[in-house]
Structure formats: structure tokens, C-alpha cells
Amino acid sequence: MPKRRRDEDEEEESAVESDAVSEVSDRPAKKSRPAKKPQAKEKQSKKPKASTEQESKDVDGIAFNVTGEDSWVDLGTSGKKRLTVRTFKGKRLIDIREFYEDKGSGEMKPGKKGISLSTEEWHELARISESVSKLISGLE
Numbered sequence: 001m002p003k004r005r006r007d008e009d010e011e012e013e014s015a016v017e018s019d020a021v022s023e024v025s026d027r028p029a030k031k032s033r034p035a036k037k038p039q040a041k042e043k044q045s046k047k048p049k050a051s052t053e054q055e056s057k058d059v060d061g062i063a064f065n066v067t068g069e070d071s072w073v074d075l076g077t078s079g080k081k082r083l084t085v086r087t088f089k090g091k092r093l094i095d096i097r098e099f100y101e102d103k104g105s106g107e108m109k110p111g112k113k114g115i116s117l118s119t120e121e122w123h124e125l126a127r128i129s130e131s132v133s134k135l136i137s138g139l140e
Contacts, residue, residue: 053067054067057071069087070085070086071084072085075096079099079108080099080100081096081097081098082097084097088116092118093118093119094116094119094122095115097110097111097115098111099111
């Protein structure tokens with residue numbers, strides 16, 4: 001049966017109301033559609049943007065760059081690998097990660113490749129670093 005306009009359906013229902021009781025409809029009852037929710041407003045960032053001002057901090061002869069709460073140093077000469085000391089969800093982390101240059105803004109952003117170590121893991125790595133250096137020397 002072809003679909004009819006709603007107005008025609010309503011007129012016909014009122015005209016044949018007595019006949020409708022005796023007939024059985026093959027169509028399932030129409031479900032009412034939920035009202036559309038108003039579009040969500042733009043999400044506002046919960047935390048303030050990190051300061052773009054950069055300072056330098058000398059720690060045991062190594063110049064760390066300080067941006068906001070993060071302190072970082074480039075690893076190697078390419079400037080694409082960094083060691084960053086930062087706080088995430090109240091925990092201190094040592095992040096060793098590759099960075100890339102954002103084509104739109106030109107700023108360096110963290111990539112997928114990298115590892116975040118807790119302070120306990122970092123201390124364990126520092127404890128065995130001399131042994132690892134000896135192994136590396138033995139392989140060369």
C-alpha cells in the first residue's frame with residue numbers, strides 16, 4: 001500500500017473510526033521519534049593553555065628548557081628526540097619521546113614513539129645504566 005500524507009491519514013481515521021475496531025492492521029504501530037537534542041556547545045578546555053614562554057635551567061651542566069611545569073632537554077643533534085620531566089594526573093613522569101614539527105603552526109609536538117617512565121622506573125634505569133654502558137662498549 002503506498003504511503004499517504006499524514007493529514008489524509010488523520011481525516012480518514014476520524015471518518016472510519018467504527019470500522020477501525022474490526023480491522024487488524026498489518027503495519028506495526030508508529031514509534032514516536034525522540035526530540036532532537038540541541039547541539040552541544042564547543043567544549044572548553046578544562047586546563048589553561050601551557051605557557052609558551054621558555055626559560056633555561058642548568059642542572060649539573062646540562063641546560064634544560066622549562067615551559068610551564070615541564071622541563072626538557074633535546075637528545076642528539078636533530079632536536080627530534082626529547083627527555084621531558086613532567087607531571088601527569090598528579091604523578092611525576094620521565095618521558096622519552098620523538099617529536100615532529102606541526103606543518104600548520106610550526107611548533108614541535110610529541111609523536112607516538114616514546115616511553116613514559118615513573119620515577120621508580122627511572123631510578124632503576126639509572127641504577128643499571130653503568131652496566132648497560134659496559135655492555136655497549138663490549139659490543140663495539
